[in-house]
Amino acid sequence: MPELPEVEHVVRALRSRIVARQIIAAEVRLPKLIAPHSPALFNRKLKGSIITGVSRRGKFILIEMENDRVLAVHLRMTGRLIWARDGGRESRAHLRAEFRLDRGKLSFFDTRRFGTLEWYRDRSEAEPAGIDPLSASLSESVLARLVRGSRQNIKAWLLRQDRLVGLGNIYASEILHLAGISPLREAGSLDERERRRLLGATRRVLSRAIGNSGTTFSDFQDARGLEGSYQHYLRVYAREGRPCRRCAEPVVREVQQQRSTFYCPRCQS
DNA sequence: CTTTCAGCCTGGGCGC
C-alpha cells in the first residue's frame, strides 16, 4: 500500500524509537523472506547489533547498523513495520518477522506476503537505480534526459522505479492531474513546459502528502500513529464518476498496465 | 534495448 510519503512517515516514526537500540533477537516466521538463508543464521547475524539510523531509499526502509550493515524492508502492498513498547494488541496472524530490542520490539506484519527483507553488507549496496523526486539533483533537464525517447505512457513511466523512485498508483494519478497532463501521453512527447509542470506537481503532491502523514484508506490501516490524512485531499484517485475538483467534469477510470488510472479528460491533455 | 503481462498472496465488498 505505501508509496514514498507513507514510507517516509514510517521512517520518521521509527527513527525516534529504534535508533540507538540493540537487537536482542531476530525471529523470522516466514523463511521465504530471507531465503536462501535460514532464520537461525539471520538471527546470529543480527543479534547484538546496535541500530544507528533509519532512512528511506525510494520505497525501501533502511535500518542501519553500527557495523555498516543494512536491513532493507520493503512493504509492497500490505506490509506494516511497527514498534511497540510492550506485548501489543496487534493480532499475530500476519506477523512475518519480529525483532526484539533492548527496549520494545519491532514487528513486521504482512497480510499478502509480498513484502521483502534484505540484508546488505554496506550502504552502497542499498542505493536504488532511480532518482528520488524530492532530491535537489532532479532538475527539468535531468527529467528531460530520463524521458527522452520513451514511448511508454507517462502514467506507467512514473511507476517505474529505475527512473524515479517512490511514486505509486495513487500519487501518479494525483500528480498528473495537478500537472494537467493526460496519463495517456507518451512520456517522451512532453515538452519543456510540461516537464516543468510535472516536476513541480510531483514535488507539491509529495510534500503535501508527507505533511499530512500520507494517505490512509480507513479499512486498510491500523491506528498506532500510522494514519495519514491526505485521502481528504485526493483530487482524482478513487473518484470515478465524481466531479473533477477543478472543472466538475466527471472523473474517468481507465486501466493501464493492469492498474487503475484516474484522470479528468477535460483538465488533462 | 523496450514494453507488456501473468504471477505472487490474502481479504473485503458486491451482486446474485
Added chain:
DNA sequence: TGCGCCCAGGCTGAAA
C-alpha cells in the same frame, strides 16, 4: 449465508 467475481497504495521475470 454462500459463491463467484472484482478489486487492492508493488514488483519481477519471461515473453513479445
